[in-house]
Amino acid sequence: MKTTIYDVAEKAGVSISTVSKVMNDQQVGKKSKQKVLKVMQELNYKPSVLASALTGKRTSTIGLLLPDLANPFVAEMARRVEDRAHEFGFSLVICSTDLNPEKEERSVSLLRQKSVDGFILASAFNNRQVIADLVDDNIPVLLLSESHPQLAVNSINIDNIVGGYQVASHLVSLGHTRIAVIGEDATSSQQRINGYKQAFQESGLTVHEDLIAISDSSVEHAQLLTKELLNHPKRPTAIIACNDVLAISAILAAREMGLDIPKDLSITGFDNTLLSKSCDPPLTTVEQGLDKMCAQAVDLLIEEIEGKSTAKQRILVLPQLIIRKSTDFCPN
Amino acid sequence: MKTTIYDVAEKAGVSISTVSKVMNDQQVGKKSKQKVLKVMQELNYKPSVLASALTGKRTSTIGLLLPDLANPFVAEMARRVEDRAHEFGFSLVICSTDLNPEKEERSVSLLRQKSVDGFILASAFNNRQVIADLVDDNIPVLLLSESHPQLAVNSINIDNIVGGYQVASHLVSLGHTRIAVIGEDATSSQQRINGYKQAFQESGLTVHEDLIAISDSSVEHAQLLTKELLNHPKRPTAIIACNDVLAISAILAAREMGLDIPKDLSITGFDNTLLSKSCDPPLTTVEQGLDKMCAQAVDLLIEEIEGKSTAKQRILVLPQLIIRKSTDFCPN
DNA sequence: CGAATTGACGAAAGCGCTTTAGGTAAGATA
DNA sequence: TATCTTACCTAAAGCGCTTTCGTCAATTCG
Numbered sequence: 165m166k167t168t169i170y171d172v173a174e175k176a177g178v179s180i181s182t183v184s185k186v187m188n189d190q191q192v193g194k195k196s197k198q199k200v201l202k203v204m205q206e207l208n209y210k211p212s213v214l215a216s217a218l219t220g221k222r223t224s225t226i227g228l229l230l231p232d233l234a235n236p237f238v239a240e241m242a243r244r245v246e247d248r249a250h251e252f253g254f255s256l257v258i259c260s261t262d263l264n265p266e267k268e269e270r271s272v273s274l275l276r277q278k279s280v281d282g283f284i285l286a287s288a289f290n291n292r293q294v295i296a297d298l299v300d301d302n303i304p305v306l307l308l309s310e311s312h313p314q315l316a317v318n319s320i321n322i323d324n325i326v327g328g329y330q331v332a333s334h335l336v337s338l339g340h341t342r343i344a345v346i347g348e349d350a351t352s353s354q355q356r357i358n359g360y361k362q363a364f365q366e367s368g369l370t371v372h373e374d375l376i377a378i379s380d381s382s383v384e385h386a387q388l389l390t391k392e393l394l395n396h397p398k399r400p401t402a403i404i405a406c407n408d409v410l411a412i413s414a415i416l417a418a419r420e421m422g423l424d425i426p427k428d429l430s431i432t433g434f435d436n437t438l439l440s441k442s443c444d445p446p447l448t449t450v451e452q453g454l455d456k457m458c459a460q461a462v463d464l465l466i467e468e469i470e471g472k473s474t475a476k477q478r479i480l481v482l483p484q485l486i487i488r489k490s491t492d493f494c495p496n
Numbered sequence: 497m498k499t500t501i502y503d504v505a506e507k508a509g510v511s512i513s514t515v516s517k518v519m520n521d522q523q524v525g526k527k528s529k530q531k532v533l534k535v536m537q538e539l540n541y542k543p544s545v546l547a548s549a550l551t552g553k554r555t556s557t558i559g560l561l562l563p564d565l566a567n568p569f570v571a572e573m574a575r576r577v578e579d580r581a582h583e584f585g586f587s588l589v590i591c592s593t594d595l596n597p598e599k600e601e602r603s604v605s606l607l608r609q610k611s612v613d614g615f616i617l618a619s620a621f622n623n624r625q626v627i628a629d630l631v632d633d634n635i636p637v638l639l640l641s642e643s644h645p646q647l648a649v650n651s652i653n654i655d656n657i658v659g660g661y662q663v664a665s666h667l668v669s670l671g672h673t674r675i676a677v678i679g680e681d682a683t684s685s686q687q688r689i690n691g692y693k694q695a696f697q698e699s700g701l702t703v704h705e706d707l708i709a710i711s712d713s714s715v716e717h718a719q720l721l722t723k724e725l726l727n728h729p730k731r732p733t734a735i736i737a738c739n740d741v742l743a744i745s746a747i748l749a750a751r752e753m754g755l756d757i758p759k760d761l762s763i764t765g766f767d768n769t770l771l772s773k774s775c776d777p778p779l780t781t782v783e784q785g786l787d788k789m790c791a792q793a794v795d796l797l798i799e800e801i802e803g804k805s806t807a808k809q810r811i812l813v814l815p816q817l818i819i820r821k822s823t824d825f826c827p828n
Numbered sequence: 829c830g831a832a833t834t835g836a837c838g839a840a841a842g843c844g845c846t847t848t849a850g851g852t853a854a855g856a857t858a
Numbered sequence: 859t860a861t862c863t864t865a866c867c868t869a870a871a872g873c874g875c876t877t878t879c880g881t882c883a884a885t886t887c888g
Contacts, residue, residue, distance in 0.1 A: 168844055179868045184846060193866055213610045214555070215844035218546050218873045225589070225610065233578060236770075239571030243592055246565060250591075255606060257557070258590050260578055274587060278545045278557065412774045438568065442744060444776040500874055511838045516876060525836050547874035550843045 167207045176203040187211060217279055224254045226465065227275040229268065230286040231350075232381065233260045235409055237435040238287050241309065244458035245284060252466050254281075263349060263381070265291040272298065281469045284308050284461060288350035304468040308461045309452070311351060311478070318468060320461050320479040322452040324352050327483040328359025331404050331432045331450060334485055336367050339494035340402040340430060344375040344393040346386060346414060347406035353378070356406050356434065375400055379410060386413035387420075394421055394429075401429060401494045408433035408440045411447055415490070426492035436486050445489035453481050499539045508535040519543060549611055556586045558797060559607040561600065562618040565592045569769050570619050573641070576790035577616060584798050586613075597623040604630065613801045616640050616793060620682070636800040640793045641784075643683065643810070650800060652793050652811040656684050659782045659815040660691025663736050663764045666780070666817055668699050671826035672734040672762065676707040676725040678718060678746060679738035685710070688738050688766065707732055711742060718745035719752075726753055726761075733761060733826045740765035740772045743779055747822070758824035768818055777821035785813050 173180040176199045185192045186200040203209075217223045228245055230238045246256050257280060259271040268291040272283065282304030289295065289307070295315055298305045307319035335343055345360055347353030361371050375396065377389040390413065393400060403418075405411035411433030415425055423429045425445055433440050433449035440447035460479065467473040505512040508531045517524045518532045535541075549555045560577055562570050578588050589612060591603040600623040604615065614636030621627065621639070627647055630637045639651035667675055677692055679685030689708060696703050707728065709721040718737075722745065725732060735750075737743035743765030747757055755761045757777055765772050765781035772779035792811060799805040 166844095170844080180845080181847080181868060181870095182866085185867090188846080191866080196867080210605065210609045212550075212844055214546050214550050215873090216846070218544075218550055218844080218875090219846045220873070221846075223546075223610070232575065233565075234568075234572045234575035236566075236568040236571065239568065239574075240566045242571075242590075243564065243566035246590065246592055253606075255589050255591065255610065257587050258574075258578065259582075259587065260575060273542065274585075277542045278555070278587065412770070416774055438566075439770070439774075442741075442771060443774050498874095502874080512875080513838055513840095513877080514836085517837090520876080522877095523835075528836080544874055547843090548876070550845090550874080551876045552843070553876075 166212075167209050169209075169211065172200065172203050172207060172209050175207065176200045222281050222469065223279050224252075225257055225278070225280045226254050226462075226469075227272070227280040227283045228256045228258045228286060229261055229271055229283060229289060230258070231261055231263050231288050233258060235381075235407075236439050237407060237409070237437045240437060241286055241454060241458055244455055245286070245308070245462055248459045248462035249466075252462070254462075254466065261289070263288055263290055265294075269294050276303070282306070282465050284465055285310060286461075288348070288352060290350075304465055306461055306465040306468070308457065309352065316476050318464050318473075318476050318478075320457055320464065320477075320481070322457070322481045322483045324355035324483075325359040325362070327434060327450045327452075328356035328361075328404070329363045330359070330483065330485040331356075331434070331448075332360040332363035333367075334448070334487065335402045335404070335430060335432065335491065336363060336369065338402075338430065338491060341369055341494070342372075342375070342398060342400040343402045343404060344377070344396075344400040345404045345406070346377045346379055346389055346393065346410050348381050348410070349378050353406040356404075360404060379413075381410075383409070383413045386410050387417040390414040390417035391421065394418060394423070402491070403429065403431045405431060405433050408435045408437045408447060408449060411449070411490070412439060412443050415443065426490050428495060430491040430494075432491055440486075440488070448488045448491040449486050451484045451486050453483075457481055498544075499541050501541075501543065504532065504535050504539060504541050507539065508532045554613045554801065555611050556584075557589060557610070557612045558586055558794075558801075559604070559612040559615045560588045560590045560618060561593055561603055561615065561621060562590070563593055563595050563620050565590060568771075569767055572769075573618055573786060573790055576787055577618070577640070577794055580791045580794035581798075584794070586794075586798065593621070595620055595622055597626075601626050608635070614638070614797050616797055617642060618793075636797055638793055638797040638800070640789065641684075648808050650796050650805075650808050650810075652789055652796065652809075653813065654784045654789065654815045655812045656687035656815075657691040657694070659766065659784075660688035660693075660736070661695045662691070662815065662817040663688075663766070663780075663782060664692040664695035665699075666819065667734045667736070667762060667764065667823065668695060668701065670734075670762065670823060673701055673826070674704075674707070674730060674732040675734045675736060676709070676728075676732040677736045677738070678709045678711055678721055678725070678742050680742070681710055681712070685738040688736075692736055711745075715741070715745045718742050719749040722746040722749035723753065726750060726755070734823070735761065735763045737764060738766050740767045740769045740779060740781060743781070743822070744771060744775050747775065758822050760827060762823040762826075764823060772818075772820070780820045780823040781818050783816045783818050785816065789813050 169180045169183050173183045261268045272294050284306050286308040288310050311319050364371050379386040403414050433447040436449045436451035440449045501512045505515045593600045604626050616638050618640040620642050693703050711718040765779040768781045768783040772781045
């Protein structure tokens with residue numbers, strides 16, 4: 165039998181209200197307070213979050229929704245969010261959505277039943293209606309590394325357009341003109357692609373829409389798409405992948421076709437994950453200030469949860485190009 | 497204001513007990529049942545997990561503790577556990593412990609306050625006392641990919657000995673007789689090394705203890721050790737690394753010494769991570785059957801949570817050798 | 829046709845906590 | 859001494875749900 169507030173009250177010879185007040189730092193006589201604290205110690209009493217949440221207090225739990233926890237970049241983000249959340253005594257319930265709008269809805273609905281205090285939607289979240297409902301119902305939400313400009317929601321993001329622009333400019337400066345892109349069905353990919361297009365246009369190059377492919381984020385599919393891109397009558401000399409995992413898939417596919425990276429084909433990633441350093445060759449990629457972003461995200465959400473927040477914010481962080489060995493001059 | 501069971505009851509013209517019974521599939525007259533269901537629909541009523549848990553039901557939440565969510569291998573595990581848990585309507589609260597016994601304790605304590613239904617301790621968990629307490633308090637626990645033979649706890653693991661044996665046998669069958677090993681200071685490495693020794697003895701080969709090195713798991717140290725091993729007066733023709741990261745470090749080190757993999761030196765990994773496919777050359781390694789392990793883990797834990805479980809089990813899963821390009825016949 | 833059985837339903841207690849309203853004893857005021 | 863304040867503390871209601879128990883009407887049987 166778990167020890168309850170009643171056990172403490174009885175053993176300390178006070179009423180449960182007094183015990184409750186001690187726990188919540190409300191006015192209590194010094195003597196009673198000491199006694200109660202001592203008994204709590206002795207009984208190793210831990211109040212039930214369930215019960216206290218039922219009476220209107222927080223659960224100190226936040227729901228973290230992300231596309232796929234198995235994606236190293238996403239996992240890294242989750243870890244950082246987790247650390248910051250723990251600092252405030254919050255825990256994380258994590259759900260992978262696979263970018264599937266129904267899963268997204270189910271997860272949010274489930275977590276709402278479990279009374280999480282707020283949500284962080286990280287990396288990508290497609291079901292806009294669900295977000296809107298959350299906002300309507302006054303449940304704190306924050307978009308991390310994902311944006312829905314239509315919605316009045318706190319969000320914190322890297323500037324994906326700049327990121328795409330940086331990568332594309334880098335390749336262009338190496339002499340590439342036929343550059344393929346492989347992205348995911350997510351806003352961030354779209355924005356990165358837009359940046360790429362801008363860089364192209366600025367350099368007076370034409371964008372070939374048939375060199376832009378959208379993967380469903382499985383490794384197999386990405387490889388398939390890569391091969392298709394490389395079989396294009398006028399084979400591209402570089403591929404911009406919208407994240408590191410896609411980039412690695414592309415490397416594998418290219419290698420299977422007998423191509424040397426970066427001699428025959430330059431490939432760039434995005435996110436600067438662990439993978440990008442340890443793969444062969446190490447990836448040229450884009451670093452997001454993940455650490456700061458995640459911390460800020462948690463801070464902002466918790467502020468909103470605790471009702472201290474002012475107006476909604478939309479924060480943009482600037483990315484940074486990291487040049488490694490997967491890009492080289494355009495062959496011939 | 498969230499809609500509660502009272503709202504439903506009132507609108508349906510029945511008592512809250514009837515509504516509750518409908519939700520819990522207890523005997524209720526057909527007419528009332530239809531009516532209640534309809535009203536629940538209309539009001540989009542979702543019962544509060546908090547409230548129902550307070551009256552003795554499950555929270556349908558399990559605590560997943562792991563060393564570091566940012567580690568891709570661990571994250572992959574987490575994802576699989578998550579998927580299986582979701583199938584049963586359970587969610588996951590995830591905590592990284594960094595193998596720090598105090599963090600381990602804090603996390604468990606916090607999650608207990610939040611009334612999770614059970615715990616999965618994955619990959620590694622050092623604070624044995626905490627596990628013992630959990631067992632004493634009859635809270636379901638399961639060790640995944642980690643074992644504490646002293647404790648009567650459900651656990652599920654790969655058979656590391658067999659894994660080591662498979663790898664060593666493979667190399668022996670390729671004609672190698674001087675095989676070095678590089679592992680970490682962990683039970684799993686020890687067991688893998690034992691398997692290697694068994695394979696050697698069975699083949700009538702002698703184990704040279706001076707060809708076994710233990711790395712502190714930093715990439716640099718692993719490379720240093722590799723070089724030392726390769727500078728041994730009688731240079732080994734193969735290296736067994738106890739995980740993929742170590743294997744890749746070894747590859748890099750060997751390459752720096754001008755050796756060709758696998759012509760001059762065969763190298764094997766362990767875990768069959770993404771890395772092992774994407775590195776050059778792709779690693780011969782050992783697949784753990786993660787998918788099945790994780791699913792089984794969840795199944796077992798939930799059985800225990802629902803009280804359907806019989807005795808505690810200790811399950812060993814057999815690993816599978818994956819032969820890629822990093823191993824070849826013994827030179828000369 | 830009366831008695832016994834059965835099924836449907838609701839009143840109410842209880843889960844562990846917070847919070848409000850109110851009571852009591854001690855000290856302050858005059 | 860009589861009246862007012864404070865300072866502490868508690869009883870009790872309430873959060874949203876489950877569950878036990880009792881009531882009542884419909885059904886069955888002798």
